[in-house]
Amino acid sequence: MKKLFVTILFILSTCGFVNAQEIKATVQCVAPRVQISDKQILTTLQNSLQQFISNRKWTEEKFEIHEKIEISLFFDINQITDNNEFQGTVQLQVIRPVLNSTYKTTIMQFNDDDVTFVYREFENLDYQENQNINDLTSLMAYYVNIALGLDFDSYAELSGTPYFAKAQNIVNLMANKPGWNQGDGKGFRNRFYLAENLNNARFKDFRILNYNYHRKGMDKFHQDPEQARKNVTEAIKQLQDAIKGNQNSLLQKVFFFTKWPELIEIYKGGTVPEKSSAVKMLSELDPTNNQRYEKIRG
Numbered sequence: 001m002k003k004l005f006v007t008i009l010f011i012l013s014t015c016g017f018v019n020a021q022e023i024k025a026t027v028q029c030v031a032p033r034v035q036i037s038d039k040q041i042l043t044t045l046q047n048s049l050q051q052f053i054s055n056r057k058w059t060e061e062k063f064e065i066h067e068k069i070e071i072s073l074f075f076d077i078n079q080i081t082d083n084n085e086f087q088g089t090v091q092l093q094v095i096r097p098v099l100n101s102t103y104k105t106t107i108m109q110f111n112d113d114d115v116t117f118v119y120r121e122f123e124n125l126d127y128q129e130n131q132n133i134n135d136l137t138s139l140m141a142y143y144v145n146i147a148l149g150l151d152f153d154s155y156a157e158l159s160g161t162p163y164f165a166k167a168q169n170i171v172n173l174m175a176n177k178p179g180w181n182q183g184d185g186k187g188f189r190n191r192f193y194l195a196e197n198l199n200n201a202r203f204k205d206f207r208i209l210n211y212n213y214h215r216k217g218m219d220k221f222h223q224d225p226e227q228a229r230k231n232v233t234e235a236i237k238q239l240q241d242a243i244k245g246n247q248n249s250l251l252q253k254v255f256f257f258t259k260w261p262e263l264i265e266i267y268k269g270g271t272v273p274e275k276s277s278a279v280k281m282l283s284e285l286d287p288t289n290n291q292r293y294e295k296i297r298g
Contacts, residue, residue: 006041017247021143024063024068025053030218031077031088041121043078049073049140052125057164069105069151073143075115089113094147095097099219100105103265107150107210109258110194113186114179115139129166132173142191149198153207154214160207164198171195188250205242206251209235213259229270232263233278240285256286260293267296 029046031039053071077088090112094106096265097151117136123279145167149160174180182192197203212235220228232283244251260282267278274297 011133021054021056022058022063022069022148023048024070024283025055026070026072027053027075028073028076029077031080033034033078034080036080039118045119046075046282048122049136051298052127052137053140053144055136058128058148066097069147071143071147083118083120085116087116090115090143091141092146094150096151096214098214098221105214105218105262106258107154108146108254111147111189112191114184114190116178123161130169130173132170135177137176138170142167145170146194146198150210152212153210155211156215158207160198164195168195168199187252189253193201193250194254197249202246202278203251205239206249206255209239210253212238216282225269229266229274232266233274233281236285238282240281243285252285254288256282260286260289264293264295268298270296 014200016101027046028048029042031042041109053056056277063264072091072093075088076090077086078102079085081087092108092110092112094107094109096107097104117139117168119136125137125140126133127141129141131137147162147220149163149167151160152163153160171180178184180191182190182196184192198207213232217232219230220231227270245250246252263278267275267282271277275298279293279296282293
C-alpha cells in the first residue's frame with residue numbers, strides 16, 4: 001500500500017511538473033507620494049496580481065518548472081481617488097534563463113507611464129479572453145501576452161506571433177480608455193505602439209534580433225564564448241542594416257534601454273579590435289549610452 005501511495009504521489013507530482021503554469025510573476029506596488037490611511041491595500045493588490053498571473057494557464061503549451069517565464073511588474077502609484085481609481089506607472093521586465101547556465105537575461109524592460117485602473121480590496125480578479133470585464137485584468141493579460149511573445153520569439157524565430165496578436169486584440173478592446181491610445185504616455189512609448197510595432201511587418205527584424213541575440217548568442221556562451229560574441233555582433237549588425245528606414249523606433253529604443261549593461265559585459269571579454277568595433281557600432285545605434293559603452297575598452 002505504501003509503495004502504491006508513493007507511486008501515486010510521483011505521478012501527480014510529475015503531472016504538475018510538466019503542466020506547470022507558464023508564468024512566474026513578481027509584483028510590487030508602492031505609493032510613496034500618496035496619503036492613505038491603510039497601505040495594506042497595496043500589499044493585497046500585489047499579492048492578488050501575483051496569484052492571478054502565476055496561477056492562470058495562459059497557453060496550450062506544456063511548461064516544466066525550470067522553463068517558466070519570469071516577469072516582474074513594479075507599480076508606482078501616484079494617485080488613489082475616492083472612487084478606488086489608481087493612477088501611476090508600471091515597469092515591466094521579462095526575464096529568461098540562459099541555457100546551461102545560472103545566468104538570467106532580461107529580454108525586455110518597458111516603462112509604462114500611463115496606467116489607470118479601479119481596484120477594491122479583496123475583489124475577485126476575473127479575466128475572459130476577447131472581452132474586457134475588468135480594466136486591471138485586461139492590463140495584466142496584455143503584459144503577459146507581450147511577455148509570452150517575447151519569450152517564444154527568443155527560442156524560435158517569430159514564434160511569438162499568436163501572443164502579440166492577443167496583445168493587439170486587447171488594445172483594440174480597450175480603445176478610448178486611458179493609457180491605451182496612441183497619444184497616451186510619453187510620445188510613442190506606450191502600450192498602443194508597443195503592440196503595434198510587435199505586430200507590424202516593418203519591424204520584423206527586431207523580433208529576429210530577439211531570436212539571434214538570445215538563441216544563437218547568449219545560449220552559446222557556455223560552449224564557445226568567442227563564437228557566441230561574434231553571433232551577437234552579427235545579430236546587431238543585421239539590425240543596423242535593417243533600421244535605416246526605421247531609425248529611433250520604439251523597439252530599437254527598448255532593446256538598447258534593456259540591453260546596454262549586458263552588452264558592455266559581453267564585449268569586455270573580446271579582443272582589442274572587437275572592443276573598438278563594438279564601441280563604434282553600439283554608440284552609433286544607441287547614442288544615449290555612448291559614454292557608457294566606453295567602459296568596454298577597459
